Amino acid sequence: MLVVESSYENKERSPALKTEKCEFTLVNEPKPMRSASGVNWFRLKTDKGHIVRVRQLELARCLFLHNFHLARTAFRPDGLAGLAQVSKGDDSTTIKFTAMADYPQSNLKSKATLAHLSWLFLDRNARRSFGSVLDSWMESSSELWNFRFDPPTMEGWHIAGSGYYGVGDAGQVFTIDEVTCFHNPVFSHSKPIVIDHPSFNELLAKDHAGCTRPLIQRTDDDPLMELSLEPLLGKRLDRISDQGFRFSFDDKLKVRVQVNGKRYGVKPSVDFDSAPAPETSSPGHATVRGTGRELDYGINRIGDEAELISEELIEAEPTHRFKIFEDVVQQLGDRPDFSFKKKACFELPWPKGNNLVATKTMSGRPVQTYVALLRYQSVSVIVFEIDTESLRKVHTLSNLVVVFSEDASEGVKLVLQRCSTMGLYWDLDYIRSLNAAPKTCIHPHRVTKREGESVAVSPETYQDRWVDILERNIKALVRDIKRS
Numbered sequence: 001m002l003v004v005e006s007s008y009e010n011k012e013r014s015p016a017l018k019t020e021k022c023e024f025t026l027v028n029e030p031k032p033m034r035s036a037s038g039v040n041w042f043r044l045k046t047d048k049g050h051i052v053r054v055r056q057l058e059l060a061r062c063l064f065l066h067n068f069h070l071a072r073t074a075f076r077p078d079g080l081a082g083l084a085q086v087s088k089g090d091d092s093t094t095i096k097f098t099a100m101a102d103y104p105q106s107n108l109k110s111k112a113t114l115a116h117l118s119w120l121f122l123d124r125n126a127r128r129s130f131g132s133v134l135d136s137w138m139e140s141s142s143e144l145w146n147f148r149f150d151p152p153t154m155e156g157w158h159i160a161g162s163g164y165y166g167v168g169d170a171g172q173v174f175t176i177d178e179v180t181c182f183h184n185p186v187f188s189h190s191k192p193i194v195i196d197h198p199s200f201n202e203l204l205a206k207d208h209a210g211c212t213r214p215l216i217q218r219t220d221d222d223p224l225m226e227l228s229l230e231p232l233l234g235k236r237l238d239r240i241s242d243q244g245f246r247f248s249f250d251d252k253l254k255v256r257v258q259v260n261g262k263r264y265g266v267k268p269s270v271d272f273d274s275a276p277a278p279e280t281s282s283p284g285h286a287t288v289r290g291t292g293r294e295l296d297y298g299i300n301r302i303g304d305e306a307e308l309i310s311e312e313l314i315e316a317e318p319t320h321r322f323k324i325f326e327d328v329v330q331q332l333g334d335r336p337d338f339s340f341k342k343k344a345c346f347e348l349p350w351p352k353g354n355n356l357v358a359t360k361t362m363s364g365r366p367v368q369t370y371v372a373l374l375r376y377q378s379v380s381v382i383v384f385e386i387d388t389e390s391l392r393k394v395h396t397l398s399n400l401v402v403v404f405s406e407d408a409s410e411g412v413k414l415v416l417q418r419c420s421t422m423g424l425y426w427d428l429d430y431i432r433s434l435n436a437a438p439k440t441c442i443h444p445h446r447v448t449k450r451e452g453e454s455v456a457v458s459p460e461t462y463q464d465r466w467v468d469i470l471e472r473n474i475k476a477l478v479r480d481i482k483r484s
Contacts, residue, residue, distance in 0.1 A: 001013055001242070001297055003015065003058070003061075003177070003178045003244075004016075004055070004058070004177040004178065005019070005177050005178070006178075010222060010224060010225055011222070011225050011238075011240050011281065011295065011297065013242060013244070015162065015178055015244060016162070016177065016178070019162040019163055019164060019177065019178075020162065020163065020164055020165065020174075021160070021161075021162055022052065022160065022161050022162070022163065022174050022176060023158070023159070023160040023181075024044075024046035024047060024048065024050065024052065024158075024159060024160075025046065025047040025156065025157070025158050025159075026044055026045070026046065026047075026154050026155055026156065026157050026158075026159060027045050027046065027047050027155065028044075028045045028155060029151070029153060029154060029155055030042035030043065030044055030059070030151045030154060031043040031044075032056070032148070033053070038144075038146055039055060039146065040055070040056040040057075040146050040147060040148040041053045041054065041055055041056060042054055042055075042056055042059055042151060044159075050172070050174060051172060051173045051174070052159075052161075052173070052174045052175075052176060053173055053174070053175050053176070054161065054175075054176040054179065055177075056147055056148050056149060057147040058176070058177070058178065058179055059151065059179065060133060060147065060149055061179075061299075062179040062182060062245055062247070062299070063126075063129070063151070063152070063182070064120070064129075064130050064133070066113070066116065066247075066298055066299050066300050066301070067107060067296065067297070067298035067299075067301070068283065068295075068296065068297070068298075069102065069103045069104070069107065072102075073103075074130060074133040074134060075133070075134055075137065076134070077134070079130065079131050079134065080120065080121060080127060080130060080131070082098070082101070083097065083098065083101050083103060084096055084097045084098060084101065084103075084121060085098065086121055086122065088191075089191075091191065091192070092191050092192045092193065092194050093122065093189065093191050093192070093193050093194070094193075094194045094195075094196050094258075095117060095118065095121050095122075095193065095194070095195050095196065096196040097195075097196065097197045097198065099198050101197075103197070104199075104237070104296075105197045105199045105200040105201070106237070106239070106296075107298065107301060108195055108197055108200060108257050109257075109301070110300075110301045110302055111255065112246060112247060112248070112300050112301060112302065113300060113301045114193075114195050114255040114256070114257060115247075115248070115249045115253055115255055116247050116300060117195060118189065118193045118195075118253065118255050119184065119187050119249065122187075122189055122193070123152070123187050125152040125153045126152045126187075128150070128152070129149065129150055129151055129152035132149045132150040133149045135150075136148045136149050136150070153186075154184075155186075156185060156186050157182060157183065157184050157185070157186070158181070158182075158183040158185070159179065159181065159182060159183075160179070160180045160181035161176035161177075161178055161179045161180055161181075162176070162177060162178050162180060163175045163176040163177040163178070164177070178244070179245065180244060180245055180246075181245065181246055181247075181248075182246075182247045182248070183247075183248045183249075184247070184248070184249050184250075185249075185250055187249055187250070187253070188250060188252065188253065189253060189254075191254075192254040192255070192256070193253070193254065193255040193256075194255075194256060194257070194258050195255065195256070195257045195258065196257075196258040196260070197257070197258070197260070198260060199260070200257055200258065200259060200260050200261075201259065201260060201261035201262060201263055202259055202261070202262050202263065202352075203263045203265060204262055204263065204264050204265075204350050204351070204352075205264075205265070205266075205351065205353065205354045205356060206264045206265055206266050206356075207356050207359060207360070207364070214266070214268045215268065215270075215271050216268045216270055216271065217270075217271055217274040217276065218270060218271065218272065218274050218275070218276040219236075219276055219279075220276045220277065220278055220279040221276070223238050223278070223279040223280055223281035223292060223293055224278070224279075224280055224281065225280070225281050225282065225283075225295065226280045226281070226282050226292065227282065227283070228282075229280055229282045229290065229291055229292060230282060230284060230285075230286070230287050230289065230290035230291070231281070231282045231283075231284065231285075231286040231287075231290045231291070231292055231293055231294035231295070232286060232287070232288075232290040232291055232292060232293070232294075233286040233287055233288050233290065234286070235286065235292065235293045235294065236293060237293060237294055237295075237296040238279075238281035238293040238294065238295050238296060239296045239298075240295070240296065240297045240298070241298055241299070241301050241302055242297065242298070242299045243302055244299070245299045245300055246300055246302075247300045254410075262350075279292050279293055280292030280293070281293045281294070281295045282294065282295060283295045283297070312413075313346040313347070313349070313412075313413060313416065314346060314347040315344065315345065315346055315347075316345050316346055316347045316368050317345070318345040318368065318370070319368060319387055319389075319390065321368075321370075321385075321387045321389055321390075322345050322368070322370050322385075322387070324459075324463065324466075325370045325372070325385045326343055326370075326372075327463060328463055328466045328467050328470065329343060329372040329374060329383060329470075331463070331467050332374065332467050332470055332471055333374055335467075335471060337376055337377050338374060338375070338376050338471070338474075339374065339375045340372070340373075340374055341372075341373040341374060341375060341380075342372070342373050343370065343371065343372045343373070344370070344371050344372075345368055345369075345370050345371075346368065346369050346370075346371065346416070347365060347366050347367075347368060347369075348366035348367050348368070348369050348386070348416055348419065348420045349366065349413070349416055349417045349420050350366055350420065351366075351420045351421045351423070352417065352420075352421045353421050355421065355422065355423035356423075357391075357395065357423035357424050358419075358420040358423065358424055360391050360392050360393060361390050361391055361392065362390070362392065366420060367386060367387050367388065367390055367391060367424070368386075368387040368390065369384060369385065369386050369387070369416055369419075370384070370385040370386075370387070371383070371384055371385075371412060372385075373408075374474070376474050376475065376478050377478060379403060379478050379481070380403065380404070380408065381401055381402070381403055381474050381477070381478070382401070382402045382403075382404065382408060382411075382412060383399060383400070383401050383470065383474075384399065384400040384401075384402070384415070384416070384419075385399055386419070386424060388424065395424055396443075397424050397425070397426070398426070398440040398441055398442050398443065399440065399441040399442075399443065399469075399470065400415070400426050400438060400439075400440055400441070401438070401439050401440075401441060401470070401473055401474055401477055402415065402431060402436050402437065402438045402439075403436065403437045403477060403478070403481055404434070404435075404436045405435040405436060405437075406434075406435060411434055411436055414434060415431055415434070415436075418430050418431075426438065426440055428440070437477060437480070437481050439473050439474075439476070439477045441469050441470055441473040442469065443466065443469075444457070444462055444465035444466050444469060445457065446462060
């Protein structure tokens with residue numbers, strides 16, 4: 001929280017108002033320097049030939065000290081080794097937190113956080129630099145300690161910040177008081193990265209039909225910060241996420257979190273007429289003698305938890321609807337320029353939110369989904385079919401055809417998870433964000449008009465029309481891809 005020139009209202013931090021912005025690419029490594037007043041700085045040279053300086057403490061805050069758990073780790077003798085261990089497998093690299101690590105699983109719910117941890121543990125220079133925080137403190141001979149450390153390699157990074165230009169001889173030097181962005185385009189990892197925390201589990205919503213939603217009292221949304229008090233051990237953390245800084249990496253970095261358990265529960269109902277009891281919040285270690293909640297203030301952890309969790313799909317025994325779909329895609333595979341490769345039947349992943357449409361089946365388990373892989377003119381196309389006929393209430397959903405530009409197996413899991421979470425809906429904008437090209441295809445009508453009367457379409461005609469619709473849409477999708 002302690003950023004120079006900030007102002008505070010309880011725990012809400014506001015940056016300085018009258019500052020200038022600075023964005024640049026670093027063309028050399030940070031050079032340490034010390035001011036006459038004893039403050040340790042780094043001197044940076046930009047791609048435009050300008051000179052920038054930033055306090056070592058501010059640089060370390062945004063490089064490493066994103067929350068109080070990492071800050072405490074930086075001053076422990078075992079450092080990162082006491083927090084988690086790295087193991088490299090054939091298919092992925094795992095960063096496994098130890099059973100005794102006091103790093104809460106709640107800090108692993110954004111891609112930005114996971115990517116930062118990956119860099120911290122897997123980049124040799126980052127680990128060395130992180131360890132130098134303690135080394136520099138231990139080597140300090142002065143009772144009045146001025147923070148310093150050895151920076152990691154940062155050449156080529158994009159940096160943004162706010163501050164001011166100096167006066168007189170220092171007029172050409174820009175001083176950054178607050179770093180607002182790091183983009184590291186250099187760090188990469190050839191394999192997917194899995195963050196494994198023993199306490200990481202999912203709380204999944206459960207249908208409250210047939211049971212009563214518990215009524216709970218309101219809690220204090222903004223406890224008053226009291227610096228003089230110790231927080232109480234076991235209290236819910238007072239979680240604050242500062243959005244004034246972001247740390248990003250190359251989009252090709254693949255990182256996710258391992259789910260080690262699930263909890264199903266009915267979402268409680270909040271009694272909004274109740275008056276919340278006032279609470280306090282304090283920084284520092286919680287103790288059994290403390291009072292109030294422990295302040296969990298952090299940066300670079302805003303994100304969508306649902307996009308981080310990628311689990312293996314559960315294979316399911318296909319229903320009669322799957323037999324029709326199987327005949328359709330195999331018939332399509334016999335047409336010119338098409339070939340049928342394989343098919344599978346899965347249970348749709350459990351929804352990540354409170355929209356439980358996908359679980360409204362007779363069994364209470366999510367609906368089945370059928371996935372087929374075809375090739376058209378050497379382009380791999382995935383076709384999705386959801387068995388909405390197994391739902392207790394009428395719900396319609398078109399077929400989806402998708403061409404993935406990267407790993408199709410991971411893309412299939414993400415698409416199906418999104419469909420389940422959205423309440424059986426194809427989120428085309430989200431699918432495009434996966435660098436994929438989607439297109440929906442309506443199902444053929446089961447009845448037709450003949451001499452003014454509604455007549456059921458024969459199974460053979462229905463199947464032929466279904467094949468025609470898929471063929472027409474797949475051709476159009478591939479044609480659009482080749483044009484772009």
